[in-house]
Amino acid sequence: MESPELTFSLAYISLSLCFVFTPNEFRSAGLTVQNLFSSWLGSEDVGFTQYHVRRTSITVLVHSALPLGYYMGMCIAAPEKNLCYIHQVSDSWRAFLFLSLCLQLASWMLVIYWSCSHWHNHPISRTLQAHVQPPHSSWGSVAANINDEFRRIDKFATGAPGARVIVTDSWVLKVTTYHVYMALQNDCHVTVTESRQHQLSPDLAAPAQILTLRVDSINPVVKPFDIRLNSTEYAELREKLHAPIRNSANVVIHQTISELFLETFKAQVDLNQVYTLPSGQDLEPCIGCMQVPANTKLVRLCQAEGADNESECQQCFCRPMWCLSCLGRWFASRQDQQRPETWLSSRVPCPTCRAKFCILDICAVH
Numbered sequence: 001m002e003s004p005e006l007t008f009s010l011a012y013i014s015l016s017l018c019f020v021f022t023p024n025e026f027r028s029a030g031l032t033v034q035n036l037f038s039s040w041l042g043s044e045d046v047g048f049t050q051y052h053v054r055r056t057s058i059t060v061l062v063h064s065a066l067p068l069g070y071y072m073g074m075c076i077a078a079p080e081k082n083l084c085y086i087h088q089v090s091d092s093w094r095a096f097l098f099l100s101l102c103l104q105l106a107s108w109m110l111v112i113y114w115s116c117s118h119w120h121n122h123p124i125s126r127t128l129q130a131h132v133q134p135p136h137s138s139w140g141s142v143a144a145n146i147n148d149e150f151r152r153i154d155k156f157a158t159g160a161p162g163a164r165v166i167v168t169d170s171w172v173l174k175v176t177t178y179h180v181y182m183a184l185q186n187d188c189h190v191t192v193t194e195s196r197q198h199q200l201s202p203d204l205a206a207p208a209q210i211l212t213l214r215v216d217s218i219n220p221v222v223k224p225f226d227i228r229l230n231s232t233e234y235a236e237l238r239e240k241l242h243a244p245i246r247n248s249a250n251v252v253i254h255q256t257i258s259e260l261f262l263e264t265f266k267a268q269v270d271l272n273q274v275y276t277l278p279s280g281q282d283l284e285p286c287i288g289c290m291q292v293p294a295n296t297k298l299v300r301l302c303q304a305e306g307a308d309n310e311s312e313c314q315q316c317f318c319r320p321m322w323c324l325s326c327l328g329r330w331f332a333s334r335q336d337q338q339r340p341e342t343w344l345s346s347r348v349p350c351p352t353c354r355a356k357f358c359i360l361d362i363c364a365v366h
């Protein structure tokens with residue numbers, strides 16, 4: 001009896017969440033505010049600032065209509081509640097309807113307020129007004145400058161559509177669902193504040209390090225904001241960004257896939273069995289880097305796991321000669337560089353005797 005109502009509620013709530021946070025599946029199906037209202041929004045390339053003023057306003061209106069949409073859907077999904085007749089509705093539903101209407105009304109009032117005198121009050125216009133300084137005489141001219149630089153093909157652009165980062169010749173921009181953050185490159189300094197490592201895993205095509213950078217402006221009206229990017233894009237960002245970048249948290253930035261892979265590689269080897277050195281044998285320095293003791297030994301272990309399918313790995317009889325970092329770099333260098341998702345599961349030859357081994361066969365020496 002309860003089920004159509006419950007089904008509708010669950011479906012509506014999950015669809016609404018997907019609509020607001022737009023996962024990739026939704027985006028490719030075209031179910032985004034940008035897509036649904038594209039004819040009214042115009043082109044981002046033609047007028048970047050105007051486009052985002054319109055886009056953020058319509059987003060506020062559409063998102064705030066979702067609770068009201070739920071109520072109207074409920075009228076049909078649960079006819080026994082008589083939701084269509086206001087005077088027969090239970091108190092809690094009446095309160096919900098009232099709040100939904102208030103939310104919708106408030107968002108309309110907000111957008112109408114924003115739109116007064118050519119969108120003068122819109123948050124994006126206000127940010128533009130904060131940047132009026134020579135050579136720009138008005139915020140219209142600042143907007144024209146951003147539009148112009150956004151059209152250039154050499155801009156740096158990255159990030160998910162909900163938090164895009166764009167660096168043009170003189171601007172750092174961050175486009176979010178409800179706002180566009182702006183900072184003039186000449187006014188800002190950038191600080192690397194955090195790094196998150198995502199290790200190579202079956203559902204991730206490549207290992208990733210996500211850097212968080214805070215953009216502070218000396219302009220007191222411009223609030224600081226965070227931008228996020230993949231560490232492999234860091235070099236490209238540095239090329240475009242003339243502002244100084246401080247690395248306050250001593251974040252080690254891995255700029256290549258191989259460096260990133262090393263973290264995953266080490267974590268994986270930590271899970272393997274350890275190899276105890278026979279008594280009387282000493283660890284020699286690693287012959288790759290000569291900096292640290294050779295602390296890895298290849299032992300054919302992988303076969304023990306899947307006894308029925310014959311493994312292609314071979315037993316290596318070399319004494320420990322390489323450190324874990326050097327072995328990891330060797331392992332990464334022998335892979336298909338275009339397909340990092342295959343790296344963990346493939347076999348490479350031992351750098352000394354050429355016996356094939358896989359990641360399960362690498363033991364740390366103690």
Ligand SMILES: [Zn+2]
Nearest residue numbers: 286289323326
């Ligand atoms: Zn080494």
Ligand SMILES: [Zn+2]
Nearest residue numbers: 316318350353
């Ligand atoms: Zn060997």
Ligand SMILES: [Zn+2]
Nearest residue numbers: 302313358361
């Ligand atoms: Zn193996």
